[in-house]
Amino acid sequence: MNSHKPLITIAIDGYSSSGKSSMARQLAKNIGYRYIDSGAMYRAVALYAMRHGMILPDMSVDTNAIIEALPNIHIDFAVNGSSQTTLLNGEDVESDIRTMAVSECVSPVAAIPAVRHALVAMQQRMGVEKGIVMDGRDIGTTVFPDAEMKVFVTASPQTRAQRRVAELIEKGVAASFEEVLSNVINRDHIDETRSESPLRRADDAHLLDNSTMSIESQNQWLLDVYNNTIGHL
Ligand code: DC
Numbered sequence: 304m305n306s307h308k309p310l311i312t313i314a315i316d317g318y319s320s321s322g323k324s325s326m327a328r329q330l331a332k333n334i335g336y337r338y339i340d341s342g343a344m345y346r347a348v349a350l351y352a353m354r355h356g357m358i359l360p361d362m363s364v365d366t367n368a369i370i371e372a373l374p375n376i377h378i379d380f381a382v383n384g385s386s387q388t389t390l391l392n393g394e395d396v397e398s399d400i401r402t403m404a405v406s407e408c409v410s411p412v413a414a415i416p417a418v419r420h421a422l423v424a425m426q427q428r429m430g431v432e433k434g435i436v437m438d439g440r441d442i443g444t445t446v447f448p449d450a451e452m453k454v455f456v457t458a459s460p461q462t463r464a465q466r467r468v469a470e471l472i473e474k475g476v477a478a479s480f481e482e483v484l485s486n487v488i489n490r491d492h493i494d495e496t497r498s499e500s501p502l503r504r505a506d507d508a509h510l511l512d513n514s515t516m517s518i519e520s521q522n523q524w525l526l527d528v529y530n531n532t533i534g535h536l
Contacts (some may be wrong), residue, residue: 309536310336310434312449313529314442316502317456319490320463320470322513322521326456327438328387330525339380339429341439341446342409343389344422346400347378349409351391358408370417378425403471403478406486410493413440419499440494443505452532453508454525460487462514 313336317323324340331338348369352358355372357365379390388397399405412418419441426437426446437446443453458466464484471478494502504510509528513521 308533311451311532312430312433312447313436313452314447314450315436315438315454315456316440316443316508318458318463319487320467321456321458322466323438323456326521326525327436329522330529331436333526334529337435338387339426339435339437340387341426341437341442343400344378344425345413346405346409347389347391347396348376348418349405349412350396350400351376352412353404353408362408364408364411366415369412369415373417373421410490414493414497414499416499440502441500443508444503445500451536452529453505454511454528455504455508456511456513458512458514460484460491463487
């Protein structure tokens with residue numbers, strides 16, 4: 304555990320389905336830190352919008368309605384054994400936020416500046432005491448620009464789509480590779496080109512392309528970066 308080590312903030316950003324959440328969760332477990340999946344928060348807002356008719360049939364979003372609803376959207380996390388559950392206004396929505404329907408409308412919701420301001424403020428409050436691993440798209444650039452450790456994870460779109468299909472099949476959700484690949488590429492594009500804190504690697508982030516790495520070697524790589532960071536404080 305970390306009783307004799309300084310507590311730091313760890314920001315892990317990267318592309319969708321790059322495996323960053325699994326890596327981040329495992330690192331947090333290894334070093335006894337709190338883990339926050341910031342993507343789950345954007346997904347929860349998108350789910351709320353979907354349920355309240357704010358996503359139009361052509362998948363465009365009713366931006367004004369979402370902004371007006373923000374004060375009514377409360378997101379929390381409950382720790383459930385070794386897993387984390389996302390709560391939307393007290394309801395466990397962990398599996399609902401992982402559906403393709405939510406994946407398809409989350410990027411435009413996450414591109415709304417007012418949504419980002421509200422969630423970034425929440426994320427910063429969660430991190431005030433440090434000892435946190437947070438993963439997302441803008442954690443090292445916007446949420447915690449002073450994080451002691453930053454990592455940017457990437458992998459080819461094909462590798463990421465394959466991983467996503469395997470995850471969905473494991474959950475019993477039918478998915479075609481082509482559909483998932485086009486969703487991955489489309490989300491990358493929206494995430495990289497939005498005006499408000501677009502997805503980009505922070506200058507001081509360690510880069511990891513895990514296209515051909517095993518889960519074990521990724522976890523070890525991350526632990527080595529952590530130990531190295533701590534060793535240099
Ligand atoms: O990591 P994920 O696929 O669960 O993220 C869902 C969406 O939320 C994705 O389109 C990018 C967006 N997101 C974001 O804009 N900023 C974050 N910090 C985390 C996620």
